[in-house]
Amino acid sequence: MSRPSGTLLEAIAATAGTPTYVYSAESLETATRRWVAAAGDPGRIYFAAKANTNLAVLDRLRGTGIGIEVATAGERARAERAGFPRTRILLGGVPKSADVVAEGIGSGLALVVLQADHEVDAAVAAADPALPTRVGLRVRPGIRAGAHPSLETGRADAKFGYAPEEVVDAWSRLAATPGLDPDVLAVHLGSGIGSLEPWDRALDVLLDLAERLAAHGTPVREFDLGGGLGVDYESDDDPDPSALIQRVDRRLEGTGLSSRFEPGRSVVARAGFLVTRVLYRREHGGKPALVCDAGFTDFARFALYGAQHRIEALDGATSGPATVDVLGPTCESGDVIGTDRSLHEVRPGDLLVVRDVGAYGFVMASNYNSRPRPAEVMLENGRFRVVRRRESLEDLWRGEPAP
């Protein structure tokens, strides 16, 4: 996805202010359609809402026919508000309260993935034979994969899912409950995964479990292989879901098992651009730095994971060997957007664009320092519209009684 022109981004900043997230509708559709084409059926793809829950973004994705994976009551409410029918909503295998599980059972969702005993208890208690619900179990296969330790979710010591040796017991409880139809095993190995090999190892674990469960009389019919496909934040190379899907399909050929995927980052990352204005230059640790109006409250990925995104001046005229760090304005030394970026000629008042921020960008913004969260803008055919207004100061104390 090429970057929107400097003129367009200037116009957006003039209208919406800074910092502002800008999403390209074209890029959203291209990435989604790439997944759909690779899968051959939109029904195999469930966008992981946690990556980006803006309603206009969700609306775009819904239009391509795919489903959506939600992890909380809030994500489910957003998915429904964006028009996803319940039959295309999957309640995912992340830690959920008993209430969220109970609300998912018998409510017409495509699938409810359970990942701990208290969730199985809640599902069993809520089961209604008149409203049968398809359920699955998330397995923790004991595999290290992910761009950062915090993003590795399939490790043996991760807090998610059942260890392989625990699956049969939990599965048997589900199978014995009228109104629950267990037939899916799920994994989510991590996020930002750069090689396909971890999925091979996950399939070894899942196929072995499927064999064991078949012997118990309630067979597995489908594997949910989660999300995780990485994005190269230093280049324009697009993630290639077809290599992953072909590999999985080859492996499952002749087994009678189908598969589905829950991509987040690889669908929306490239579509997002964060526009921020440089406030001033200063020295920092003996290096030149630009302090800009976007902080880690607006974009947390460097602070959380050390993630380096391309940061560019709008005119692109700052390449060269000298580099600067890009810092946010809040009162933390960890408030960093990126380091060692080639932006040495940038001046106070200039605009910068942080690239590939459509995933885990705005959704992780906070109001720390009582900073209103940024605006979000959708760009389509060279025109833009605000799809979430910048928060106002009044928004900051909404819900608090006046003293």
Ligand SMILES: Cc1ncc(COP(=O)(O)O)c(C=O)c1O
């Ligand atoms: C259960 C589950 N599915 C899918 C995803 C999406 O992962 P990604 O954005 O790396 O594709 C996540 C992200 O953490 C997840 O927890």
